[in-house]
Amino acid sequence: xxxxxxxxxxxxxxxxxxxxxxxxxxxxxxxxxxxxxxxxxxxxxxxxxxxxxxxxxxxxxxxxxxxxxxxxxxxxxxxxxxxxxxxxxxxxxxxxxxxxxxxxxxxxxxxxxxxxxxxxxx
Numbered sequence: 014x015x016x017x018x019x020x021x022x023x024x025x026x027x028x029x030x031x032x033x034x035x036x037x038x039x040x041x042x043x044x045x046x047x048x049x050x051x052x053x054x055x056x057x058x059x060x061x062x063x064x065x066x067x068x069x070x071x072x073x074x075x076x077x078x079x080x081x082x083x084x085x086x087x088x089x090x091x092x093x094x095x096x097x098x099x100x101x102x103x104x105x106x107x108x109x110x111x112x113x114x115x116x117x118x119x120x121x122x123x124x125x126x127x128x129x130x131x132x133x134x135x
Contacts, residue, residue, distance in 0.1 A: 015106045016108045020040050021129030024098055028133070032093040034108030034126055042066070042086040045111050049130075050120055056074035059117035060106070061093060071115050075101075098133045103135035105130050 018027040020032040032048070045124050047062040061082040061134060062071040070082050111121040116122070 016076065016124055016126035018106065018108050018126045021059070021106060021131045021133070023134065025042045025134045025135050026098060026133055028098050029094070029096045030098065030131060031066070032095065032106055032108075032129060033130070034109065036091070036108075036124075039110070039124065040123040041089040041110075043112055043135045044085060044124075045113065045115055046082075046084060047050075047109045047111070047117075047122065048082060048091075048106055049109055050102075050106045051128075055104075055108070057119050060118070061064040062115045063073075063091065064115065071117070073117070088135040095131070098131075100133050103131060103133050 015037045017035045048060040049057050050060050051057040059073045063082045063084050067084045079097045085092040108126040110124040111122045
């Protein structure tokens, strides 16, 4: 099983980034997929989730209206479009998969990527 994130980097406040996560080794469209993030010295935080068909999405309060999660089951990918980025969005962003309903508890997720760094700074 592999989840490989990409698309992180340095961006100015107010800018945008698009993260992608490529999945392999499991039946992708049986899994709900989520993004979490972890800033230095802080606990891992739920960012967004999408159901296995992509019909339902969920967002953490801090990113609602700015971030959009999507998935392409034909390509086994999940993406996170991040707009209006703020310095407090700086963190390592992780892709995670769970064979079950949406959850914002990280311990309920079976598969994790290695993370990609997002830094929002002028």
